[in-house]
Amino acid sequence: MYMLKNVLRNLSGKPATRLYPLEEREPFPAYRGVITNEVEKCIFCNSCARVCPTDAITVDAKAGHWHYDPFLCVYCSACVEKCPTKCLVQVPTHRKPSVTKFRVLRTGTPRVKKSVAAKGKEESGIEKKAEKE
Numbered sequence: 001m002y003m004l005k006n007v008l009r010n011l012s013g014k015p016a017t018r019l020y021p022l023e024e025r026e027p028f029p030a031y032r033g034v035i036t037n038e039v040e041k042c043i044f045c046n047s048c049a050r051v052c053p054t055d056a057i058t059v060d061a062k063a064g065h066w067h068y069d070p071f072l073c074v075y076c077s078a079c080v081e082k083c084p085t086k087c088l089v090q091v092p093t094h095r096k097p098s099v100t101k102f103r104v105l106r107t108g109t110p111r112v113k114k115s116v117a118a119k120g121k122e123e124s125g126i127e128k129k130a131e132k133e
Contacts, residue, residue, distance in 0.1 A: 024094075025094075027092045027093065027094065031092050032075045032076075032077050032090045032092070033075070033090045033091045033092040033093055033094075034070070034090065034091050034093055034094075034095050035068060035070075035073060035075075035079065035080065035088060035089070035090055035091075036088070036089050036090075036091055037066050037068070037087055037088055037089075037106045038087045038088075038089065039066060039087070039106040039107065039108035040087075040108065041085045041086070041087035042066060042085065042087040042106070042108055043084070043085055043111045044059050044060075044061040044064060044066065044108070044110050044111065045059075045061075045084060046059045046061060047082050047083065047084065048079035048082060048083055048088055049079075050082075051078045051079055051082045052078065052079055053074070053076060053078065054072045054073065054074055055072065056068060056069045056070070056072035056073040056074075057069075057079060061110050062110060063107075063110070064107055064108045064109055064110040065105060065106075065107055066105070066106040066107075066108070067103055067104070067105055068103065068104040068105075068106075069103050069104075070095055070102075070103075070104065071101055075090070077090055
């Protein structure tokens, strides 16, 4: 008798779960979400990769590549807080399930340091003078 009451209530009531692909849940107010990089603002300083506890981010400053592995990320937002240009943003959406693993690659133009750029201009000026003589 004790179980019969619960069984009848569960059978007659609405389901406690959602049909996921058809019904999506809105994220909670404090949900951190998926990390995106606005690569136009990124200076490829590598500070996000250094602070990442799971090594989900790798940066190649010379080539201008920013790699992100969403399957390693624990959404701690340490990289977002550490970014000096605030180009990393966490969008409050859930990542869609996937059958295969993938990595996110963002490519931009790496910033040239001022001392290197000035040195390059001096060398090109010396070469031009040598060509004239």
